[in-house]
Amino acid sequence: MSAATAGPAGATAGGVPAVAIRGLRVAYGSAVVLDDLELTVPAGTALCVTGANGAGKSTLLRCATGLQAADAGTIRVFGRPPGRSAAFWRDVATTVENPGWYSGLTVREHAELIRLAHGADPADGALDKLFDLLGLVPLADAAPLTLSSGQRQRFLLAAVLARPSRLLVLDEPEQRLDTDIKPVVAELLRTYVAGGGALLMASHDPEFAAEVGGERLTL
Numbered sequence: 001m002s003a004a005t006a007g008p009a010g011a012t013a014g015g016v017p018a019v020a021i022r023g024l025r026v027a028y029g030s031a032v033v034l035d036d037l038e039l040t041v042p043a044g045t046a047l048c049v050t051g052a053n054g055a056g057k058s059t060l061l062r063c064a065t066g067l068q069a070a071d072a073g074t075i076r077v078f079g080r081p082p083g084r085s086a087a088f089w090r091d092v093a094t095t096v097e098n099p100g101w102y103s104g105l106t107v108r109e110h111a112e113l114i115r116l117a118h119g120a121d122p123a124d125g126a127l128d129k130l131f132d133l134l135g136l137v138p139l140a141d142a143a144p145l146t147l148s149s150g151q152r153q154r155f156l157l158a159a160v161l162a163r164p165s166r167l168l169v170l171d172e173p174e175q176r177l178d179t180d181i182k183p184v185v186a187e188l189l190r191t192y193v194a195g196g197g198a199l200l201m202a203s204h205d206p207e208f209a210a211e212v213g214g215e216r217l218t219l
């Protein structure tokens, strides 16, 4: 259970915050997991949610993306309730919910499709760079379903970073990554935030969270 406020004062100075949560309460039966939780993530900033197993990090991220209903409180993402509309998901990229894969397409073809569908050029070199940084080049022709859990995590991160977005919601992006890949992912996320994107993530890794930078909220 937690009541906390995060995000710098005057968080809305630059406009509508990417995420604004007030009085959030979630209970599973009689077990209250989140209670009167408050947070703000302005555009161009990162907020890392930490806490013990079962503290409610994933629950919070699911609520923030509209994938789970809250028992009380208000959640606004770019000023609107999170939802399942295509317009919402154009702004928001997440690894909270596992995507489905097309069995006939390779890892690289999925990334190209995602980029193309979001109006970006799949052949402009951005994917080459991303695949190189995340060590996905040797896996480019693999079927996503054949990837190991760590390879799959790298692919999921490539998939959300391959497309334009205004908010990234990531549940433990460092999970299952090799130690040499973690700083690479941290740098990619720092670059995303420096470019004006907002990042809301949960993490169990203080070193990784420190490398990403931004505010911290402990549940």
Ligand SMILES: Nc1ncnc2c1ncn2[C@@H]1O[C@H](COP(=O)(O)OP(=O)(O)OP(=O)(O)O)[C@@H](O)[C@H]1O
Binding pocket: 028, 033, 051, 052, 053, 054, 055, 056, 057, 058, 059, 060
């Ligand atoms: N659908 C559900 N039904 C009942 N209890 C649930 C449900 N989902 C989560 N919980 C419980 O709510 C609490 C918070 O779960 P949540 O997954 O949000 O925690 P977490 O902080 O993300 O944990 P972890 O660090 O282990 O990933 C846990 O006690 C969990 O057992």
